[in-house]
Amino acid sequence: MICQFDIKPYLGAGDLRFGMTHAMVEELIGAASRKKKGFLGETIEYRRENGLLTTYGLDTNELVEVGFSRNILELEYEGIKLFTDPPRDVFSSLVNIDGSPYESVGFIVLLNLGMTLTGFHDDDIYQRAVTVFERGRWDGELSDLKPFDLVNF
Numbered sequence: 001m002i003c004q005f006d007i008k009p010y011l012g013a014g015d016l017r018f019g020m021t022h023a024m025v026e027e028l029i030g031a032a033s034r035k036k037k038g039f040l041g042e043t044i045e046y047r048r049e050n051g052l053l054t055t056y057g058l059d060t061n062e063l064v065e066v067g068f069s070r071n072i073l074e075l076e077y078e079g080i081k082l083f084t085d086p087p088r089d090v091f092s093s094l095v096n097i098d099g100s101p102y103e104s105v106g107f108i109v110l111l112n113l114g115m116t117l118t119g120f121h122d123d124d125i126y127q128r129a130v131t132v133f134e135r136g137r138w139d140g141e142l143s144d145l146k147p148f149d150l151v152n153f
Contacts, residue, residue, distance in 0.1 A: 003029060005068065007077040009114040010135040013066050014074075016054070018134035020063040025054055048072065065133040070119075075130060077113070082130055091120035095150065102145035109138060109145055121148075 005014040012018050015028050022045070026032070029052070032045035042064070043056045053067035068075050068082075075082045080093050091108075094117065095101040098110035106127075108117045114135065119128030138145070 003074065005072065005075045007075070007113075007115065007132050009112070009132075012063070013068075013132050016063065016066055018063050019060075021061065022056060025063060063134075064137060065131055067129060067131045070125065070128040077115075083128070087120045087123065087125075087128065091117065095148065101148040101150070103148045104141060104145050108148055111138060 003014050005016075007013045010018070012020075016025060020028075022043075025045070029047060032047055032054075033050075034046045036044055036046075038044045038055065041058050043061070045054045045056075046052070047054070049071060051069040051071040053065075054063055055065040055067070056062060057064045070083050073081075073083050077094065078097070080090055082090055094110060094113065094115075095108065098112045100112060102109040102111065106118055106122075108121055110116065114133055116131045116133070117129075119125065
């Protein structure tokens, strides 16, 4: 099942919306090929050769985050094709649109856009991935975030 995933900050991607149940997500994008508990105890479902991950909140059991690996070519934000446009251009555009990027253990956190990036700033194609998340998802980590230094990029 192929769908277009246009990122809508803090709302979701494509037809996926934060707050959806497992059943609602399955109806839209099909059954998960596997499920597991993440280190926070949240349920993570894998689809599309593990390139599309949906994470459900521990207490709510509702969609809180969607992860995309580089094999999900239909991912876009405002016309930027995240996995088919040149990675440095994608990265530069997104951090400039966000205006206040942070870094945390190899991830670039774009709080104004509700997404994280990895593998773009260090040109690591095998680690290249994007997550979109619900508002408040990173609130507990704010003190650990370091402003990303664009000068060295």
